[in-house]
Amino acid sequence: MERFQDRHHVWLRSREHGLYLHADLADGSSVYLHPYRATARAAWAVHVLHHFDGHMLMLHNAANGRYLAASTSPWAATAARFGLGGGNRVTLRDLDRLPMFAAGWFPIVSASGDVLLGHASDRFLRAIDRGDGNGVTVEVSDSRRPNTPWVVEAIPPIDSIPRLPHLVGIGHIARAIRFVRAERASTDGTFPHVAWACFEFTGRSLFNLRIELARRLNFAVVSDVIMCVRAGLFGRLTPLITDLPPNNVTMEIIVVTAGTIDANELRFPNFVFCCCRCLSSPAMADARAAAAAIAARHGVGQNPSRR
Template sequence: MAAGAAADAMQQFPDGAHVRLRSRVHGGYLHADEDGAGVSLRWLRRRSANAAWRVQRILHDGTTCVLLHSAAYGRYLAASPDPAPPGHRGHRVVQGDYGEEGVDPVLWKPVGSGHAGYVLLRHVSYRLLRANGRYRLWHAGVSVDDFDNQSTMMHWKVESIPPRPGPPLLIPPTPINREGFRGLFLLHEPVVLQRTIRYVQADNQGNFNLNPNGWATFQFHGRSVFNLRWEVATHVGLALFFFRVIVCVRAGRYGQPTPLFVDLPRNEETLDVVAVIADTPAAEALRYPNVDAHWR
């Protein structure tokens, strides 16, 4: 791979920026699924936070590589050792943590594809990120496949997402109206998810105890990020000023705190969150993708 092409590919992933990745073949966007684990292609979710990924550049073995963590849930684009599902090639790609397993599962290198306007994303295992289902669009999972199996299914268009000037408003949860529908449509009570929240408050500079074993915990019901902010604010003693608390999620011990502005994933896994106070240097350093902006 020519050095110039590799450099051009890397330039499309500025450190700290948000990007979308669009499949050359399908036109679908790389999407962090709402279960908080899967990664797939979605065609109608371009303006979703789930299609936005923040770039984190790191130096690995003397070369610059990237980590991509979801703007929705803060988890990292990761290659799994598990085989891809039936109808898909290679190994499964998931939303993973940057934790005790180290950086290898979440480490990627953008390289030139040999076709103008498209890049390849090469995992540290030397496999390439690929779409699936060329002729069967319902095979929408994303995987990594051997470098020697290159095809246009591995070509990605990088779309830059400009930042918002500040955090988006959090939408209050919609109450469920059960009156009048129980006999017709509501056969069962809605399932309310429950999970453990581990939390810590950052100081004004963004520093906090990196070891989550020393964090406090509470039980949280539901998925509402609005309700989560209020509960975190209450636990850190800022209930009256809950609107000044920014809840950030951290995926793994070495994960970067990501501001949470969409509802929690549909699972019951323990969530590590960092409370950042508005109008502090720590809050000013946070970045939010303007997913509604027009891309040229």
């Protein structure tokens, strides 16, 4: 578990294919592989759960807060084993209870230093190069199979709240925004129904949404508004740092005030800075070229296409 420090962020790169695990923000429930890593979609926050005198690893995405998961039902394992489809699907889910073994992973460090991500269903997270970026499954496997190991790359934190994307992704999508201040949470982490308010917001701009929330909550300083999402009752707060997804699904925003205890517990991944520094090295340049060659061979674009 030393590769996964609680509340820190990591990238997960397939050793065999050189592609990174991404969350699909368009549907909010699937994952895919892509060579590009300087994005919140490729950053995963570590959530270590201590239970039964042991530890269970959970990973939630830095863009939408949802947890990497797979089915733990006996049917799913049997379906995957016989190639029936559906049983080996990797998804993003809300954390509605603890422990939730569907989102539970157990890292095993291989002799090479890579990590095998075992699932609670006795299967392993696998990357399969299908050419469309969608080859992420959980299947019965072992360390001898080349498409099982993952390289865990630590993402350093940023020292301050990052600047929001400025007036981009405006669009014409309208969605309902339910919002509440973190200070109104009960001791069990829930929010009373009367604490929530709702309005319709048009566009995808996170910058504009913060201005609107600051106005509605009477913030004197707009930058004191930190917008967070929480995937399920037991999900950890995830600060929003990218524009809103391209859909009209209702969003629940928990507003944290800068400088408070809740705000000080938040952690922001400095993936842009790290990419600029690391990708300038010869070793990382070679790795990037290899990933680009794989992507070009199979028609996967270099720029992120899934918003």
